[in-house]
Amino acid sequence: MPVLSDDPSSLDTLPTPCLVLDADRMDRNITRLRGHLDGLGVGMRPHLKTAKSVEVAQRLMPTPQGPATVSTLQEARRFAEAGVRDILYAVGISPAKLPEILALRAQGVDLAIVLDSVEQAEAVAAASRAAGTAIPALIEIDCDDHRSGVQPGDAVRLRAIGAALAQGGALRGVMTHAGGSYRARGAAELRACADAERDAVLSAARTLRAAGHDCPVISVGSTPTAHHATDLSGVTEVRAGVFVFFDLVMAGIGICSVDDIALSVLATVIGHQREKGWILVDAGWMAMSRDRGTAKQDVDQGYGLVCDRDGRPYGDLILVDANQEHGIIALRPGASGMLPDLAVGDRVRILPNHACATGAQHDRYHVVRAGSDTVEAVWPRFGGW
Amino acid sequence: MPVLSDDPSSLDTLPTPCLVLDADRMDRNITRLRGHLDGLGVGMRPHLKTAKSVEVAQRLMPTPQGPATVSTLQEARRFAEAGVRDILYAVGISPAKLPEILALRAQGVDLAIVLDSVEQAEAVAAASRAAGTAIPALIEIDCDDHRSGVQPGDAVRLRAIGAALAQGGALRGVMTHAGGSYRARGAAELRACADAERDAVLSAARTLRAAGHDCPVISVGSTPTAHHATDLSGVTEVRAGVFVFFDLVMAGIGICSVDDIALSVLATVIGHQREKGWILVDAGWMAMSRDRGTAKQDVDQGYGLVCDRDGRPYGDLILVDANQEHGIIALRPGASGMLPDLAVGDRVRILPNHACATGAQHDRYHVVRAGSDTVEAVWPRFGGW
Structure with a gap:
């Protein structure tokens, strides 16, 4: 019998998609x-x-x-x-x-x-x-x-x-x-x-x-x-x-910087459409929410701004589209630059448009500290009325 | 000690907002x-x-x-x-x-x-x-x-x-x-x-x-x-x-009629802005989801099409805007007609843009039959990965 891959101790082993909180x-x-x-x-x-x-x-x-x-x-x-x-x-x-x-x-x-x-x-x-x-x-x-x-x-x-x-x-x-x-x-x-x-x-x-x-x-x-x-x-x-937590909408208004955003969704690369410049991940709108709050702002961040596993933004890489459990990562429309070299199985973190909406899609926070890949706590969250 | 108002037996007594399924x-x-x-x-x-x-x-x-x-x-x-x-x-x-x-x-x-x-x-x-x-x-x-x-x-x-x-x-x-x-x-x-x-x-x-x-x-x-x-x-x-379940997006494509949509969100009127033609309800985007799938269709249904408690559409009445737990009901832009006479405490049912997204905001279905206000079953639903 194989060991289940749900070791909750690290950003490298957490089942994806899931919610990460930088405490x-x-x-x-x-x-x-x-x-x-x-x-x-x-x-x-x-x-x-x-x-x-x-x-x-x-x-x-x-x-x-x-x-x-x-x-x-x-x-x-x-x-x-x-x-x-x-x-x-x-x-x-x-x-x-x-x-x-x-x-x-x-x-x-x-x-x-x-x-x-x-x-x-x-x-x-x-x-x-x-x-x-x-x-x-x-x-x-x-x-x-x-x-x-x-x-x-x-x-x-x-x-x-x-x-x-x-x-x-x-x-x-x-x-x-x-x-x-x-x-x-x-x-x-x-x-x-x-x-x-x-x-x-x-x-x-x-x-x-x-x-x-x-x-x-x-x-x-x-x-x-x-x-x-x-x-x-x-x-x-x-x-x-x-x-x-802050979020991309707040960064767009100018209340915080992108580096202040404490919430992200950890996702895994599941494929490519290389001729289109697309990287597919297992975080769709179910993980990100349907919130597109930045669509009306000066910088439209799609369904989220893509960072590496440690939370550093790739620059102009965003989640340009989302189905229920599929996300499509690509360069922002009009951006020059190169797609990062991400293989199937690699992990990214995606900053949300709206922390309230993205949080609501999840039932727990995986708590990390800046610069560490260790999950030091899991905090439950609830929904409903 | 007052009795809690969570008698789950009828559309008149269910706590709102909640998800209703017409079986x-x-x-x-x-x-x-x-x-x-x-x-x-x-x-x-x-x-x-x-x-x-x-x-x-x-x-x-x-x-x-x-x-x-x-x-x-x-x-x-x-x-x-x-x-x-x-x-x-x-x-x-x-x-x-x-x-x-x-x-x-x-x-x-x-x-x-x-x-x-x-x-x-x-x-x-x-x-x-x-x-x-x-x-x-x-x-x-x-x-x-x-x-x-x-x-x-x-x-x-x-x-x-x-x-x-x-x-x-x-x-x-x-x-x-x-x-x-x-x-x-x-x-x-x-x-x-x-x-x-x-x-x-x-x-x-x-x-x-x-x-x-x-x-x-x-x-x-x-x-x-x-x-x-x-x-x-x-x-x-x-x-x-x-x-x-079907939904407003499917009705917009022409796969079903509005009368086929089996899923709705039951909501209660919590206020008015009468000079603006607004009725406020306790179903915001947390209850409806942020899905705006009809925004790109011929008929934009806002955050949902508003029906009476028995599921009959009011016509051009939609959820024109939504905050987390507030929804704003108004006539569709450009529509003539009268606002229905809804008082604080009255109940409506709101048909969703996208059944997958709206369903995901809830942890149970309240099952009714067409034309009845009796909740004949509560079926749990789950989320997560």
Whole structure:
């Protein structure tokens, strides 16, 4: 009987495709943002939706108990089980999810929710009254027209939501997410996004406070604005997620360099179409995700930027196309240069467009240190709702 | 203590987002292709990469033992555990995967592999000799320049692979996948793809047979060509996968109608931006996948076509944009018509661009019958490699 080739100790022997996490880069990314926010005098409530891993969360949060931001009740549940006690569920609440919010709160988790309508506020107040305990809610503010939230100047709606919450729930504050900053370029534009994000929540908070509501929490956050904010006076916390790993989209915006990207997919060469200049690998979109976030940026990275086994980019080599379990590596359109001499069985690492999406295709991280091929840990990650 | 709202018995109470499978539509899709191939006198080796579910596989395969096609060793492993005994692993082999191929074969699974180079054939022959048992291999043929495979007219390479395999492995036959048919439109073009797919493998088989090699298996397959083939003389089996559920990409090509699509994502309304004509739901790209396969088709369906809770399309209502856990529903650009009156808490079902990609975001199917809101079964599905 042959020995199975799943020795998990090295990048040379791991079954492919699989997810590799460079812990040195991750640690550097965390230290960088923490230092920046310390300098601005504001705390971090990291978004755990990128990592979905208890081990990463422990390195990311200010304390083992939090604070943390999540995007699903599954994340709330799993991180609560791991001891996190201060969680913001940052997706607009639907009434059917309130019983589980209450159940998690009854277990001692300070789980807060987000809403942007009177209907939701009335449902939260009613559920709070029925349970005999107030569910704390943040009003979502729309700082840049990209998704959900109350316009910061819509005083009528803000006051109505505040009044509805006061019938049983608890207004904890206001929050916004500058998702539009993903389309900004250059330090000046990014700083303007950060200023607009801050100003939107501060304006909404003034309206609520003038109407007699406490509004203790002023929460902002996106990875681009978090790194470019220069004045967060009045803001009480910053949420950011993807910065923990960074990715090609963030590099394209200019928030990080390619050398900061901590996540990659290890793949094996399975063939060639030499006359076309193609190298085929066993990482397709199932391993990379279908995310093509760089397609709209100045430099389109295809389905990912190809590096050698040690994580050094080959330059203009990208995953130009992907089927479910096949990836096609080629030189970027228009690039001069030579294809590297990669034989069947050789291994490469591919940097992702979007760390959240690529991570979600995998159930574990293989943790390495920069410059080492030894897998020093395997950290599980979870999905689902 | 409140009761958790995870009563799994009805589309009204399932936690959202989640995956819904209309088993009546699935059964109809299977019956349709089986009938078509029966009429052509050729058997089916269904591709299980779309479903990744033992329960779906049992309905899809000709017998409980197979035959079946898979795209990962994880699929081979899981379906072997469930009793499948005839499996083709249809992604070009890398030498590091051969020990597990041999291990599965030693358990009584007739697991065959695919390759398209002399290097791979030499590695297979060497591993077979070392193990004292021949690993059966199919030579992949490139019928339409879309991915991997030997050109059907490249007699030199075909004979060299055949000769290398003869040093210890076993040439079982030839296979191809007409992935280029996804870009074809109309019955005549699709029939031409099917003819070209058949002719490519028959031509390669003639070359191999003339060189003295047995070539018992002649395998073709893609969902579009499988449905449009009119003459498969000489072909021994047809592989197809996505037809089991169908999706918006297949409807866009004209292989199915929207009413044949068996897979949908159940989502809950969480808000509105009324002045923009937006309805927000709790299904973002994590629930739908990032697949935008219809973007290049005549009708761009965004991240999915929106139906009511019972699966009836609203017409021009699509998921126009998606963040990780937020979806934005709006009328298709340019459409006239009214937004449906959907309140916070109301539920919709969203048909996917690509069933393989959307399915992969979930760990279970909630099985319903057409016209019923009762969940009659929950079938697990798996991922990973």
